[in-house]
Amino acid sequence: MKPPPRIVAFLCEWCAYAAADKAGASHQAYPQTLLTVRVPCTGRVEPAMVLQAFREGADGVLVGGCHPGDCHHVDGNVRAAARLTLLSRALDQLQIPRARLRVEWVGAAEGTRFAEVATQMTAELTALGPLDYQRRALDSVEDALHVTTARLHQLEEARGAPRAPGKPRVAFYWNASCGGCEEAVVDLGDGFAALAAAVEIVLWPVALDTKKAEVEAMPDGHIDVAFVNGAIRLDDQDHWAVLLRRKSRTLVAFGACAHLGGVVGLGNLSEPGTLLTTAYRDQPSISNPGQVLPGQPVQAGGHELTLPALLSRALPLAAAVPVDFTIPGCPPSPPVLQAAIDLLLSGAGLPPPGAVLAPNASLCDSCPRTGSRPERLQLTALARLATTQPDEATCFLAQGLICHGPATRQGCQPGCVEVNMPCRGCFGPLDGVVDGGAAMLSAFASLFAGDLATQQALATSLPDPAGTFWRYGLAAALLPRRLPEGAP
Numbered sequence: 001m002k003p004p005p006r007i008v009a010f011l012c013e014w015c016a017y018a019a020a021d022k023a024g025a026s027h028q029a030y031p032q033t034l035l036t037v038r039v040p041c042t043g044r045v046e047p048a049m050v051l052q053a054f055r056e057g058a059d060g061v062l063v064g065g066c067h068p069g070d071c072h073h074v075d076g077n078v079r080a081a082a083r084l085t086l087l088s089r090a091l092d093q094l095q096i097p098r099a100r101l102r103v104e105w106v107g108a109a110e111g112t113r114f115a116e117v118a119t120q121m122t123a124e125l126t127a128l129g130p131l132d133y134q135r136r137a138l139d140s141v142e143d144a145l146h147v148t149t150a151r152l153h154q155l156e157e158a159r160g161a162p163r164a165p166g167k168p169r170v171a172f173y174w175n176a177s178c179g180g181c182e183e184a185v186v187d188l189g190d191g192f193a194a195l196a197a198a199v200e201i202v203l204w205p206v207a208l209d210t211k212k213a214e215v216e217a218m219p220d221g222h223i224d225v226a227f228v229n230g231a232i233r234l235d236d237q238d239h240w241a242v243l244l245r246r247k248s249r250t251l252v253a254f255g256a257c258a259h260l261g262g263v264v265g266l267g268n269l270s271e272p273g274t275l276l277t278t279a280y281r282d283q284p285s286i287s288n289p290g291q292v293l294p295g296q297p298v299q300a301g302g303h304e305l306t307l308p309a310l311l312s313r314a315l316p317l318a319a320a321v322p323v324d325f326t327i328p329g330c331p332p333s334p335p336v337l338q339a340a341i342d343l344l345l346s347g348a349g350l351p352p353p354g355a356v357l358a359p360n361a362s363l364c365d366s367c368p369r370t371g372s373r374p375e376r377l378q379l380t381a382l383a384r385l386a387t388t389q390p391d392e393a394t395c396f397l398a399q400g401l402i403c404h405g406p407a408t409r410q411g412c413q414p415g416c417v418e419v420n421m422p423c424r425g426c427f428g429p430l431d432g433v434v435d436g437g438a439a440m441l442s443a444f445a446s447l448f449a450g451d452l453a454t455q456q457a458l459a460t461s462l463p464d465p466a467g468t469f470w471r472y473g474l475a476a477a478l479l480p481r482r483l484p485e486g487a488p
Helices: 016-025 047-055 076-093 111-128 133-151 155-160 180-186 190-198 212-217 235-247 256-260 263-269 272-282 334-346 436-445 452-461 465-469
Strands: 007-012 034-039 060-065 101-105 169-174 200-203 223-229 232-234 248-254 297-300 303-306 310-315 325-327
Touching: 007 016, 007 047, 007 111, 016 034, 016 060, 016 111, 047 060, 047 076, 047 436, 060 076, 060 111, 076 101, 076 436, 076 452, 076 465, 101 111, 169 180, 169 235, 180 223, 180 334, 190 334, 200 223, 212 235, 223 235, 223 256, 223 334, 232 235, 235 248, 248 256, 248 334, 256 263, 256 325, 263 310, 263 465, 272 310, 325 334, 436 465
Parallel strands: 007 034, 007 060, 060 101, 169 200, 169 223, 223 248, 248 325
Antiparallel strands: 232 310, 297 303
16 A cells, blocks of 8 residues: 655645635645645745655645635745746756646635645546655665765874875866866966966866876875866766775865756756666767677776766766865856965865855846846746847846846856846856745746736746756755656
8 A cells, every 4th residue: 555645735824724724624635745835925835845845755746725816925936836836847847747736726614625635636646656756866865975974984094194295286176077277277377387386286187187097096085176077877986985085184176067956967867767868878989789788887898898888877076085175167267266276275265164265246237237236126928049039238137038147156257248148047046045946036036026927927938947047056956856767
């Protein structure tokens, strides 16, 4: 017999919560599967709250509020519906059935209707079975951490030992990324020449032929600062992350892919098997007669060779090993990178471990177009870059274009905005924001204007919400990942 589903119900105190009270008072029978959370208005229910409920073990989330037109806070329920429609579509991209997130309008006197909704949702979720968020979210982390746990027992001891004399020893390493972060180091210009003279670069595969065995032979804690860019997508990248964590006193997540998973993390929208088959078997340019996939041994020239195996999903660096500091950006801008390097090498005035070494303020605060944004911005239509030439002086949001400026840390300047491109969110969220994609989705959907049908139409018309709002942060998001087809 399947266990009963766990449903978190965010209920407006004026209507849906009152209807639940009425159902109880009138002895209406419905399954006791709901954990109710009383909210002042459904407009208070943020996408991140829904995702956190799933993360904490909910199999479904019910959001109940006043009927449209009856909201005690003008149109909070309609705005909530727009946000949650977008969120539901993003969940759908990750194979989370829309039945797991339900929005219902229930008046204060409709106790019977509330009981019917609770009964119907319970039946639907019972048929679907558990969401099993933890397995969706953590299996690949465990793939990585079974190695990490075994190798990090000497970490604190190594970092606390006196450092060897000489110039500061610096390492740069490149995991799953495009290489833009390597270019960012060179783009320091004169700053790079000064850096090269002031430190000893002991590892930089893009420029130096240092062997892995040489790094393994280094004493633990031998490297003063290691800058690791790229997501953890392969088992070999996980091994390098663990190795550099052991050998380094300070480990820095360098760039958007190491910070949040980056564009590499969008691979989590597909099953690992699909990615491998597409890349190594189905492409017309591929010559792979043996149909060999990474992780499988192959004979070549009398030797057995094996390509690194794909983890079940992409991970930000901090999901595999402890990270001391983060330098955000795709790639990090020269001013932010130079300031971070100077701070790390000086060792003076360092922020607490885990800090992001970039301004903790939104991009909108420094945007040159701020003055062109209306005090109350309302969108009745959306625009796309593919078919729109943005005005160079007007706020992108006011033009109906998605700009991540409200939910993105500043520091890229001059960046996309200065070349007439909306912000895409590569510098990540501000301190304290758990999920930058959910925050941006909420901020943008809250700009929709019109009645329920109009706002729902706007939410439905926006293509690829997961790839749009979680372009750089999907791997670090509260969103559960896609499971392979046929997985129980």
